[in-house]
Amino acid sequence: MVNVKFTVNNREVEVKVDPTERLLDTLRDKLNLTGVKEGCAVGECGACTVLFDGEAMNSCLIPTVQAEGKEVLTIEGLGTNDTLDPLQQSFIDYQAVQCGFCTPGMILSAKALLNKNSSPTREDIKEAIDGNLCRCTGYEQIIQAVQNAADGEVEA
Amino acid sequence: MNKELNYYSVKEVEEAVKLLADNKLKLLAGGTDFMVDYRNEEDFLTGYDGILDLSNIDGIDEITESDNHIEIGAMVTHKDLVKSDLINKYYPALAQSAAAIGSTQIRNRATIGGNICNAAACADTLGPLIAFEARAILESVNGKRTMDVSEFVKWPYETEINDNEILISFTLPKPEEGTFSGFQKIGRRQALAITRISLAVKAVIESGIIKDINLVPGSATPVPTTFSEVEAEIKGKKLSEIDSKEIGEKAAEEMVGITGERWSTPYKKPALATLFRRAIKNLQEEVANNG
Numbered sequence: 001m002v003n004v005k006f007t008v009n010n011r012e013v014e015v016k017v018d019p020t021e022r023l024l025d026t027l028r029d030k031l032n033l034t035g036v037k038e039g040c041a042v043g044e045c046g047a048c049t050v051l052f053d054g055e056a057m058n059s060c061l062i063p064t065v066q067a068e069g070k071e072v073l074t075i076e077g078l079g080t081n082d083t084l085d086p087l088q089q090s091f092i093d094y095q096a097v098q099c100g101f102c103t104p105g106m107i108l109s110a111k112a113l114l115n116k117n118s119s120p121t122r123e124d125i126k127e128a129i130d131g132n133l134c135r136c137t138g139y140e141q142i143i144q145a146v147q148n149a150a151d152g153e154v155e156a
Numbered sequence: 157m158n159k160e161l162n163y164y165s166v167k168e169v170e171e172a173v174k175l176l177a178d179n180k181l182k183l184l185a186g187g188t189d190f191m192v193d194y195r196n197e198e199d200f201l202t203g204y205d206g207i208l209d210l211s212n213i214d215g216i217d218e219i220t221e222s223d224n225h226i227e228i229g230a231m232v233t234h235k236d237l238v239k240s241d242l243i244n245k246y247y248p249a250l251a252q253s254a255a256a257i258g259s260t261q262i263r264n265r266a267t268i269g270g271n272i273c274n275a276a277a278c279a280d281t282l283g284p285l286i287a288f289e290a291r292a293i294l295e296s297v298n299g300k301r302t303m304d305v306s307e308f309v310k311w312p313y314e315t316e317i318n319d320n321e322i323l324i325s326f327t328l329p330k331p332e333e334g335t336f337s338g339f340q341k342i343g344r345r346q347a348l349a350i351t352r353i354s355l356a357v358k359a360v361i362e363s364g365i366i367k368d369i370n371l372v373p374g375s376a377t378p379v380p381t382t383f384s385e386v387e388a389e390i391k392g393k394k395l396s397e398i399d400s401k402e403i404g405e406k407a408a409e410e411m412v413g414i415t416g417e418r419w420s421t422p423y424k425k426p427a428l429a430t431l432f433r434r435a436i437k438n439l440q441e442e443v444a445n446n447g
Contacts, residue, residue, distance in 0.1 A: 131260050
């Protein structure tokens, strides 16, 4: 077993893991961060997306040992129960959530984009969420929610 | 269940190759293939003493420029390739192939060294590396050796790398003046699609004449290779006079000459012909506009 120290949602954590343990499992099972979802487990659906040193990545494809010294952000670290992140509020306002399973990953992919680009084009948004599948909304409301959160013009 | 595996993460290539000399270790780069294969293949780590993580080794995640070459570290990610000014300036086809891979999340994590060492027939960066005549640099306790990337991949998922070696980087000669390049792929949809068939092109055009051309399709042959018959057909000719449709048909024939008729041939022949036709047309347009 390997000791790994890293930061999750601005909190220092230390875990003992097998070298093949996925960050997804560490977050869900050891750190109780169940906002991270397991969908396909092969990096195609994006439900397990987290920000890893600020970049959107699939936590199902990251061995936890590679998180040593890194900063991880999950949906639990975005906003609080009283004050939502503008992206979270925008997803509600634009009804970009139906079943909700893809939502944490979707919001984090969008967050990674907005952190770097405060006025993304529609194409930028589509590229940022190209690794996140949503089988309910048809993506349109999601794109609008991101545009709105970015203070961009929302195309109807 | 596997016995408990050792995990090694070191800072220097020197330390890494020493560990590899003394232990049988599975190399871990970005993990995007590793983690899927580990879960799918029961014997993925059977017989290994442990895992050697390359992600903390200094200096192999950079793109550097020298007088005549660009060196791309094996741990450079696809995102790095897409964003790199040097790659976009000298090797647009490589940047385009990296942009075509997976999704944002995969491109942020997956490395070019991992893509080549995994050596899928559909590995998107392989074709452009071969087209640009890249060489792979391998290191072990015995020192370094280099080989053409076109020789490095022997068969799908099989490379020339020895158990005691690490792929450190790729060196690419800087293209001569008048070089144009491009990459196209056909997948089932835009994002996250495994390449059904692709084509990397590098051409040197001088006064409208094709001085040199490398055409490397991906997923068309077991290992991507330059299509030398088609290249010979085109070389020395005036670009504007080339019949792109005819070249497409010849490329399809050359593919069948290599692979024989397979179950996928009825799909791949017209698909490859179309890619070649488009590539020649794009080249003609680009040269007409910028040449």
